[in-house]
Amino acid sequence: MKVLVIIPAYNEEKSILKTVNSLEKIKLKGHTLDYIIINDGSTDKTKEVCEMNQLNLIDLPFNLGIGGAVQTGYKYAYYNNYDVAIQFDGDGQHDGSYINNLVTEIKSGNNIVIGSRFVSELSEFKSTKIRRIGISFLSWLIKVVTGKKIYDPTSGFRAADKKIIQLFANDYPIDYPEPDTIVTVIKKGYQVAEIPVKMNKRENGKSSINPMKSIYYMIKVSLAIIIAGASSKKGSE
Amino acid sequence: MPLKLVVVLILFALLFVIYVWRNVLKRNLIIKYALLWLIFSIAMTIAVLIPDFLKIICNSIGIATVSNFIFFLGFGILLFITFVLTEVVSIQKAKITTLAQEVAILKYEKDK
Numbered sequence: 450m451k452v453l454v455i456i457p458a459y460n461e462e463k464s465i466l467k468t469v470n471s472l473e474k475i476k477l478k479g480h481t482l483d484y485i486i487i488n489d490g491s492t493d494k495t496k497e498v499c500e501m502n503q504l505n506l507i508d509l510p511f512n513l514g515i516g517g518a519v520q521t522g523y524k525y526a527y528y529n530n531y532d533v534a535i536q537f538d539g540d541g542q543h544d545g546s547y548i549n550n551l552v553t554e555i556k557s558g559n560n561i562v563i564g565s566r567f568v569s570e571l572s573e574f575k576s577t578k579i580r581r582i583g584i585s586f587l588s589w590l591i592k593v594v595t596g597k598k599i600y601d602p603t604s605g606f607r608a609a610d611k612k613i614i615q616l617f618a619n620d621y622p623i624d625y626p627e628p629d630t631i632v633t634v635i636k637k638g639y640q641v642a643e644i645p646v647k648m649n650k651r652e653n654g655k656s657s658i659n660p661m662k663s664i665y666y667m668i669k670v671s672l673a674i675i676i677a678g679a680s681s682k683k684g685s686e
Numbered sequence: 687m688p689l690k691l692v693v694v695l696i697l698f699a700l701l702f703v704i705y706v707w708r709n710v711l712k713r714n715l716i717i718k719y720a721l722l723w724l725i726f727s728i729a730m731t732i733a734v735l736i737p738d739f740l741k742i743i744c745n746s747i748g749i750a751t752v753s754n755f756i757f758f759l760g761f762g763i764l765l766f767i768t769f770v771l772t773e774v775v776s777i778q779k780a781k782i783t784t785l786a787q788e789v790a791i792l793k794y795e796k797d798k
Contacts, residue, residue, distance in 0.1 A: 509790045517786070
């Protein structure tokens with residue numbers, strides 16, 4: 450199978466090279482593994498660093514937001530006929546050694562596989578108590594809307610199969626897209642799985658969600674989940 | 687209504703129509719939206735010329751004074767226009783996003 454790692458990058462000049470180097474060491478048995486960086490209008494030297502080291506770079510003309518950047522990757526995967534697409538942060542948070550597990554789960558028939566911080570004891574991911582409460586609230590809301598428990602709906606470490614690549618290439622939310630796309634996918638009747646992964650503390654750069662914005666984020670994402678639940682119902686029939 | 691005021695108000699409406707018209711000619715305004723503002727100024731002219739017309743509407747729906755009715759109507763129309771504008775902006779944002787993505791992918795494919 451052809452596997453593509455999509456790396457959205459916004460101001461990741463310090464970590465992008467390290468991220469790509471760690472990916473290039475990974476070997477998948479019987480699969481090809483490519484990567485593509487989507488530079489989302491970074492204001493630092495992300496673009497220059499990528500060009501200097503001849504990394505595979507799609508350079509967006511201006512900042513679209515994380516959803517717009519990730520969707521660019523899905524479009525590229527769709528046009529180039531990839532079988533699996535994996536979202537992978539450019540800031541060193543995600544551990545490439547789990548890519549194998551994600552691909553295995555896709556191969557065994559799941560349409561989308563989430564690398565989850567909370568599905569087992571493996572994860573030592575330290576997040577603030579408030580953030581944990583926020584995530585478990587979103588998890589509860591998704592359970593209410595879809596009937597399925599997703600432990601880590603905000604995880605940006607995910608693998609998608611060919612059908613989902615096509616779905617996301619055509620329609621993807623612009624900002625904070627993870628939780629509501631999961632609802633859409635479940636509502637359309639696709640198979641969603643979660644596997645435990647370890648996530649590192651981000652090495653450089655800040656989270657796209659700062660504390661000031663977190664209340665706004667919660668309200669917006671909750672609304673997005675409810676809307677995704679209401680609008681996907683018709684499409685699945 | 688005093689004649690002076692009627693003349694001034696109609697002059698305003700006329701100037702506004704000219705302004706809209708010039709913008710259409712300069713391609714700053716598409717006809718769809720020009721139409722909206724032209725209807726707006728025609729309605730204003732009618733209201734100035736035949737104020738009794740408004741009084742009849744007020745009486746029939748139970749609003750005490752014409753000025754209250756005007757404020758209510760004006761406020762409602764402005765809210766509606768604002769809503770339509772946010773809708774237009776949303777659609778355009780989606781289109782611009784798609785354009786940016788396609789251009790970036792094409793550029794990458796070309797340079798590869």
